[in-house]
Amino acid sequence: MGYWPPWSLQAFELTVTTYLGADGSLQQPLPAFASVEMRTGLYQDMVLTRTFDAKAIALQRTGRLGTYASCLGQEAVGVGIGRAMQPDDVLVPSFREHGAQLVRGVTLIELFAFWGGDERGSNFAVAQHDFPVSITVGGHAPHAAGVALAFKLRGQARASVCVYGDGATSKGDVYEAMNLAGVWRLPVVFVVNNNQWAISTPRKEQTAAIALSDKAVGAGFSGEQVDGNDVIAVHTVISSALDRARSGQGPHLVECLTYRLGDHTTADDARRYRDDGEVTRWWQQDPLARMRAHLTSEGVWSRDQEEALLKACAAKVEAAAEAYLAAPPAAPESIFDHLFARLPDALLDQRTAVMERAETDDA
Amino acid sequence: MGYWPPWSLQAFELTVTTYLGADGSLQQPLPAFASVEMRTGLYQDMVLTRTFDAKAIALQRTGRLGTYASCLGQEAVGVGIGRAMQPDDVLVPSFREHGAQLVRGVTLIELFAFWGGDERGSNFAVAQHDFPVSITVGGHAPHAAGVALAFKLRGQARASVCVYGDGATSKGDVYEAMNLAGVWRLPVVFVVNNNQWAISTPRKEQTAAIALSDKAVGAGFSGEQVDGNDVIAVHTVISSALDRARSGQGPHLVECLTYRLGDHTTADDARRYRDDGEVTRWWQQDPLARMRAHLTSEGVWSRDQEEALLKACAAKVEAAAEAYLAAPPAAPESIFDHLFARLPDALLDQRTAVMERAETDDA
Amino acid sequence: MPEHTLLEAVNLALRRAMSEDERVLVLGEDVGIDGGVFRATDGLYQAFGAQRVFDTPLAETVIAGAAIGLATQGFRPVAEIQFMGFIYSTIDQMVNHASRLRNRTRGRLTCPMVLRAPFGGGIRAPEHHSESAEAMFAHIPGLRVVIPSSPTRAYGLLLAAIADPDPVVFLEPKRIYRAFKEDIDTSSAPLPLDRCFVTRPGRDVTVVTWGAMHVEALDAAAIVEDEDIDVEVIDVATLKPLDEATILESVTRTGRLVIAHEAPLTAGFGAEIAARIAEKGLFDLKAPIRRVAGWDTVMPLPKLERLYMPTAAQIVNAIRSVMAYQ
């Protein structure tokens, strides 16, 4: 494998890309891609994501979904990533990128199934090359590098996008993957979904690095920060990084500055370790409110449209939830049927036994 | 654990500290510590290290030592580190720091024993707190962080020094250790013994980072490069880093630029993968020749002194080699006797069996 | 005396060890102000402060590795891995360093550390949150592997693990963290780290088990009692070093052995126990040795998890099958 002349350290000045202020006001001229249609589309995706999120929590609270990781407040990151990608790019997500997954074509039913504890939820009908959720923090980063290497070897203009949290930046796996991507100049964009907390551990106790985007320096490529609650900014920065990656200019690290408005998961109680005040302050930065204010002030979004959208999202999510709840359970033997391409003879007895056991249990 | 306000990125400009040019000429005024006595001492340590190194290779070639990793050409790094440390600092070395170990009080006999395949060689009589050689690349870095944390918790003005190669900088273990040291501001100095090769993998294929000292950026502390073939420079830079660490100013990364003049180990043949020309060029940078030229030109080192030194080193090394070769083998049951503080009853039978087996084998 | 769950027992043991020995430290992800995701370290940060209890960055390799460094300097670190599914990143440190430092240096540097992790399934948790990888650690020379199955044993064994001068992997069966309570005498002595516990004496068949399966074994024993089958239940407790003598003595008496564990069957630790008896107790066996274990599959996600988990019913079947041999 060759090496490549590294970027200059100059690339690492800290500027945070933002288009929309917290009140929705424009901070700089909009990028070319941001047509009205595109902006309303981004907003609609975020609303759908939030609607799904609320339903997932509700289902969990009533015992009809497993432990669930909410993305409340981080919708702009997921949607911005998902919309910046081309269909044949590959998403290698963590567990808080529901927005990205939805935009990529993962269905609401698949998401409910996954979080409901059904492997079929990761057998995406549409996003067939995307990776499933990685529950191990950081363990998926090496895969993104491998996927990008495959694209490079085949000379394809495709890229992989690896998303992980602020906590994950402390894992050696992530570092090793970035270092490999750097030295082999792989078409991969690393995205830190920095929601300021890793369960109870705040960002500042995770690392002394000035910015998490600085983690790219040691891997020999560039990084930058973006306002993660500004979906236009996220989209812009990740689109450019992807363009560069696909055209052979190597990896890039994007740190999205955002905030986890909810608990870590439905099994967590964030009030044990963080101030309500902090949460309240970050609600001022709500990515949905910001975008809605922007669209309203531009006169391209009305109260009627808003109501219709909320209704439509609720209907979609309800329908998906019902389909999820009504889905027949997977067959008992399915726990053996996807272990290998062909089940080794040595396991046939166990497969039979689990079917028998299921019958006995049901009887 | 608290966090600390990180260093500024400004600290990362690339300057390579050097005092002695390749011809021994002074590049800048000598630092205060570098008395004539100190300089001749450093030179003597390097010569002893090289004498040991040659003998170790010779013993290996004749089947009387195990696989051995030569430090030929890297003596200034080892000796510079060893002399910069205080006795109660703790060295956490890789496998190419024989010079540092010798200066720290590890005996020649212990070194021979270790490389001869005898665990007793790591039971240092003098350097009692130092770690043994780490054969796993990078696996020792977390230990250095833990040791430094112990010093910090006890409020002791001590530091640990963790040394590893250019190849090791790619390991996630090293990154995790540096990140922890950064965020907890631990008194540890990380030293990259950058000899340009990791077996057959050149530095440039290891990482796209501009300098290996840049690896500190992501961990939130400072790093710098030093001419690793200039023992005065190595000593100076590491001494200052240690002073800062001991006084609570946190970790630092020092990249020593040097070169592996020999094969990776006695089991390697470097001509398979690198140019003789490169090796010849680096011989011009020989740390011993450079220091000798300097001392000679300063009029503080004579041909007689040189001859006497070589003779004395040879005699010391020969005596140690003989003592090593004459040492009675460890008892068979010693393979059980240091596994636990008290051998569990469950293993008593095995211990007896190995003693019986040794008798049968000998008979 | 107050009644305590297994989880509380872990907390009480940590508290007592920290009170009695200032060398004891606690580190891991979210072990501080949050008290651990299961609350095993609840209140320790508040009671002992930031010099004794550390929230680490999210990095399991350096959690284990820094604990090793601390241990060499005379501290007694108790490192928590949040779930056993994330313990694999520590294996390199545990096998290549923790288990070897004493031997490597002929006793000069030692490694009195405890690596704690909740393990096992049955709580409908996400992927990787239900692992039972004890067999991997039990294969590593120089380590102790301890698994409590009741509040009192959790208390006494954890005290012993912390006091032990060598590295101990301490795995806590999270399914029974809060399943039942026992009285805990907080002035009691540590329990031995090289003994199995006969938790129910019996005549006809020996059931050897550990962790959350111990409860299933007791349930199974109660069920077959009605069939006049008298089951002896042994909680292995310390898998390494294994107290072979207690198991052998029992099987010699009963002539029948059933081994139950949650981990996948193949190369699980049950195999080791079967192998020992097949060597040393063969001629006392009246019946084949049966293992009740997890399938050789990946642990299913919650919807099908119950089909993976061995339960009292499977143990009962195994007991009946060995009782068929007279």
Add this chain to the structure above:
Amino acid sequence: MPEHTLLEAVNLALRRAMSEDERVLVLGEDVGIDGGVFRATDGLYQAFGAQRVFDTPLAETVIAGAAIGLATQGFRPVAEIQFMGFIYSTIDQMVNHASRLRNRTRGRLTCPMVLRAPFGGGIRAPEHHSESAEAMFAHIPGLRVVIPSSPTRAYGLLLAAIADPDPVVFLEPKRIYRAFKEDIDTSSAPLPLDRCFVTRPGRDVTVVTWGAMHVEALDAAAIVEDEDIDVEVIDVATLKPLDEATILESVTRTGRLVIAHEAPLTAGFGAEIAARIAEKGLFDLKAPIRRVAGWDTVMPLPKLERLYMPTAAQIVNAIRSVMAYQ
């Protein structure tokens, strides 16, 4: 036909797989121009170029992890870990990802990769260069674990491992890398990945083994031949999935079982084989099942290494001891 060592057989299999299938890639530390520290990949870089053979940075986790990524995209990566002592950093990737991707996605993403590593002791190597950790991998559902013990089997099994649509851990007994030669038919078919090999038929006692110990087993069989003991030797070859039937059939005939491996005794893979027979072949056993294995110690450094390594002499002792039962 030319004669080849086991090491050359590995090289020949890689060469053939790379020639016949352009999806096959080789990656690892020093596998390129250097041809690997043992020369297993010698000449591949020169023959197939920098698009097929990659020297990686020194980072085992991402070697395994990048191989997983490549595999999901239709490549067939063969990743080398330089020595098994450095494989522990890959366990998280292998257990949490490689072995599960297919199952996790119901077959949508698959992981046809091979993780190769030289393993075992007896070559007077430095610390960590003599590991036998096969039991850890054999416990992981969803993986195959393959260990050849001769040049022809190395050739046929590695071809099969590379062609297999699922992840395979392929461990090469480095002590016999160059110990003996065999003819290799480079047009031969791959060998099955679910069969043990009966390498010496016999009547009186079954010796089951793998890796470098296989040679010791054959030597032991030859030694006791003079005592009129007829030994059947079985090379397990594929530890996972285990071909229980072949072993069981043999033990049913001979009534005696000796298992020999280099890894430490406790929770070694020998235990699994003993446990299977103690369940399914108990009443055919005339003698206790004996395991000849490494001690439950850290592998000693070279000076005392010979006291660790099980040899033909220990196997002979075990054979005699089981023959004492009639």
